Amino acid sequence: VTGLSGATGDTKLDDERYARAALTYLAEPGDPWLASLVRECGAVRALAAIRAGRFPGGKRGDAAERAMARWRRRLAGVPEHDQVASQLARGIRLITESDPEWPDGLAELGDNQPYAIWLRGAVTDLGAVCRRSVAVVGSRAATAYGTYVAAELAASIAALGWTVISGGAYGVDGAAHRGALARGGPTVAVMACGIDRAYPMGHTELLDGVAASGAVISEWPPGHGVARLRFLIRNRVIAAIARGTVVVEAGSRSGALNTARHARDLDRLVMAVPGPVTSDLSDGCHSIIRDWQATLVTSADEVIEALDRVGGTAGGNVGGTVGGTGGGAAGGGSSRARPGDQADLPFGVPAAQSPRDSPSREDHARDALDPEAATVLDALPMRGGGLPTSDIVARAGLETRTVLARLAVLTVCGLAERTERGWRARPPGQRRASG
């Protein structure tokens, strides 16, 4: 079986690995100030700087200092070196960019690359498993049609030796994982909370099943809960590690389109399964087929054929990248609430109301936003070359620092984009404007 090679480095917790683990506790993914600090001096020195409360080389601008204060507020929640080591001893794994199994696609996220990936499950080489993988995503409030199609599609994708990646949610995600498991294929659930948390609660057994033969992974450390915005931030990882993304059933404002757009931004193949035009829940699929020219697919054969056509990482036969190593369900990790958990997400933005654990609610990207982020989003132009920050500040009626923080969040979530002339909105369901 290929892909069973490396991936033993994670048992040895050197300073670099520990620092990476600590960063996942200190900041939300995509924090631009932390990314630039790590790029500048590495994870170990970045962690030391945060502990010392001083940037290397002395004081910086206001925004950087506010970021520093934000990270320091979370310091108390960072476990000690031996605590992390004992998590790893209990079957949780930590993967960093220096590991051979770090999925190739993540590098393409640039400064938005995860600080590290936490993993529980049987997979011993995450990179190999992702090399021939397809993300199957869609609405939480899927219809019987969507659920059926997702399960069938995923089962056939697994039977062809490809990995199914999804987000572990109700509806399409859950059906996709189940379909893959039914054929004994490896499947990867990318979580918006710690890998030891079962979210949604109703998927506790399913996620254990995913771990038993595949992997449950997250950028957030054990113990962290979900927050609406984390789903959007997480979506870029699903898009990045998979060779292509298939949207099975999604309304016109579904969060699944957010994943599809991340995939498109990363030049991955975006595919969509059509459905009855009489169902609102296929609107999103139809609109990206029409407007983004997403590839229409109706079967796993078509999905794999389309992926083979665009080429990409060769992969070869990596059908069985799964070790028999111990099922590894449960996993350790603290489950007590930690400082920073849901408190000041991300880059200091207070979390919007925690999402309800309900399969019947449609998942609109916008619902993830706190009121100030929503106000900033409303202030952004939908068309044209963008407006400068000063105009956004004036239109939003908020402080400049607040607007800047929210713009950073909206950008990581794929809801806003920087242009030559300033900022512009990217509503779900709309293609990326050129330029």
Place this chain on the structure above:
Amino acid sequence: VTGLSGATGDTKLDDERYARAALTYLAEPGDPWLASLVRECGAVRALAAIRAGRFPGGKRGDAAERAMARWRRRLAGVPEHDQVASQLARGIRLITESDPEWPDGLAELGDNQPYAIWLRGAVTDLGAVCRRSVAVVGSRAATAYGTYVAAELAASIAALGWTVISGGAYGVDGAAHRGALARGGPTVAVMACGIDRAYPMGHTELLDGVAASGAVISEWPPGHGVARLRFLIRNRVIAAIARGTVVVEAGSRSGALNTARHARDLDRLVMAVPGPVTSDLSDGCHSIIRDWQATLVTSADEVIEALDRVGGTAGGNVGGTVGGTGGGAAGGGSSRARPGDQADLPFGVPAAQSPRDSPSREDHARDALDPEAATVLDALPMRGGGLPTSDIVARAGLETRTVLARLAVLTVCGLAERTERGWRARPPGQRRASG
């Protein structure tokens, strides 16, 4: 109301018009030998030549002489001048290419242009009615979904002031006509038999309703019945007179794809409505969206928007091109069987079994073929630059003259195409190869 202008020429039956009428009795549409004779010397002299049994300028090649013999076998079925005049007096109209209302799109058929169009109905300017029109076609064996979508779509197209064109068949066609009628919009049924024939029988009232506010038209003269091949030959007229074609529900081998391909060959906009991937009857729609890049549409607004985007004949406000002139259901015309009716279709090809008048049978283009035409089709290469006639003859194991006659038929039907190197098949559902 615009479009009520011209169209009075058809009450006066001059020699040219009579000759055109006669040609519709003498040959099937798309007969290449007749097209070249008419191009050479006009309809009046062509008719005279057929009556005399001699081509102008003397004897021609074998194929031409066989064509002459074929036409002459139908001479007995051609009504006299005063008989045709009395048909016209009874409310049937005859439209020829010299009439201002001759639909613009027909000229693009070149030598396959109809010899004339027979019409019954309230429409006084067929060209104006077609200028803002959409063909809505699909499977006869439509599901409840297909029927519902076709009716809704057609109703909304009519409400936007556009004409719905279809083929009068069971399933999608009928639903499209009904939807348009429900909104009082003009709708045009393009028949594969005489306009006085109700085919299918179950649509007798529907077709009368279409005529009452729109038009029932045909290339075949009154009294002529249907034959499988005639549906395929008819399809090119639907595609040519409409600004664009929407396929609502069609299996992968449906005759509706034949109409769509004719539309594509004529550079018309081809659109398709997606459906559940669990239904075979949406396969054809999905395949042309994927492979031909047919535009995915889910509503009348999207259809009209797409048509407006590609432009084309301006049209302006031609919403009400329908006269209130007398409902004109019934119509005259002989309904007795005539020589040539189903006897030797077309260009001497014996008719395949007459189609059953059943709504439950899928309409596969190939079923229209007699055994020899099917043999020739099987002998054609599916890919590559085509094979010379001699190779086709060898592969088919038939006489050269038979092969040539069947190739001509298959070409008019859109099932074969001539290439620089010879002949090639064009199976339904496959895009036209370049070159």
